[in-house]
Amino acid sequence: MSLLPWQEPVWQELLQRQRGNGLPHAMLLTGNKGIGKHGLALHTAQWLLCQNRSGQACGECHSCKLWAAGSHPDFLLCVPEEGSRQIRIDAIRKVNEFLAQTPQISQSQVVILSPVEVMNANAANALLKTLEEPAGESYLLLETERFGSVLPTIRSRCQRLTLATPSAAQALSWLQQQGIDSEQASLALRLNMGAPLAALAWLQQERGRQQQQWQQQLGQWSRGELALQPLAESWSKIEMSDVTSWFYLVLSDCLKARMGVPAAQQTLAGDVQALCDCATLDPAKLLTLQAKVQAVLGQLLSGLGNYNKQLLCESLLLHWQALIQNGQSPSGTI
Incomplete structure (x- = not known):
């Protein structure tokens, strides 16, 4: 996943943290719907798993090739099951079991959990111990569109990374680069709180x-x-x-x-x-x-x-x- 223009500040913040005291094991990505939080989480996950990690994932190592094939054994995506809006305890148990294993290819394991606010109470409680005592070199990337709806017990155990909505000019420019004319792009942005990806989906659908x-x-x-x-x-x-x-x-x-x-x-x-x-x-x-x-x-x-x-x-x-x-x-x- 390539970075979107307005994601660069958060990405540089991640790199600075990694070069300094290292990254926290649990990071909570916050921001409005349709600004690319999930894409940023995937970009981060590939970079964390890369065997030649530098400023970006190399795209050439065995880990990156497995990532490109969608079959990396050290990566897990946790989302609501089809037909449900909730993340239930069985899904979190799988996360815990996954993180208890030893990495197979990379130096670490990465889990993306999205969106974290739809975990029910039992699922959230099951995740707390893993957030408090992560196993080995593991990372949890949690995504949320509604930070206030995330349980305080979850929020307090994560470091927050806020992805800001791009400026109106930046969002409009990006949509025009996708082949959308200025008038349509402006209307779509207004109706989607200035979020470019949400505006593009609004137009396409x-x-x-x-x-x-x-x-x-x-x-x-x-x-x-x-x-x-x-x-x-x-x-x-x-x-x-x-x-x-x-x-x-x-x-x-x-x-x-x-x-x-x-x-x-x-x-x-x-x-x-x-x-x-x-x-x-x-x-x-x-x-x-x-x-x-x-x-x-x-x-x-x-x-x-x-x-x-x-x-x-x-x-x-x-x-x-x-x-x-x-x-x-x-x-x-x-």
Whole structure:
């Protein structure tokens, strides 16, 4: 994995640490989604395993060739199992067993665990001893998009490396180098918190068209042109964290508009004004609904939310209806 331009400062920090007192056994890579944390972790892992380690992995040694083939015996990637959002205790047991072995090719063993915030309590507890007393020359590279959601017991046993979001000019330049025109790149960056990789995926997967459809449907629901059940059923077939993230952006822009923030400074560039008259919204109800949606989104992203998808979509739509009509919020929770 080659480094991205904005990763160079963190990489130089790693090299300086290695030349000085050496690297810590557990490093926690933090930063927003879509800025390349996983690519940086893979780049670091290959370098740590390289038999001719210098400023970069050599790419020529036996270790690097095994890495390129995807069959390095001293590397382990720990992620949620397919169909699950959580990292469970069985996966961490495999990590512990792996690190208890002797390296086969390289001087060390490397584990990447991503994302660390989705470990359930049992898995996190099983990892603590390994973090406290790592076996031999082993390294754990933990990735997180939500540092505050990582258990304090995990955070305290790792050294944090923060990957900053690139500047707007740097992100725009990189997207243009990928063949994206300036206007599309700017729109994608605005809708993805300035994260270049997330913006590129947004464009490649045509998520903008999907979000535009959601907006049209929400507008139709707001005007009474769509029935609740079929709309909720349609939304329930989509990844719920995607729908909820977009809905949170809608509420955030409503709040910005209610406070007089110009449309150009809103994430959706004023599109919410087509959904409702933001000036008439009750700020207290808007903040309350936004907080509820944020809590649901956090549960979904952590793999802890066991929601009935259709009921969740119906609840979101009913709470939205109550908000724009300045009526009493529906009973029950989102």
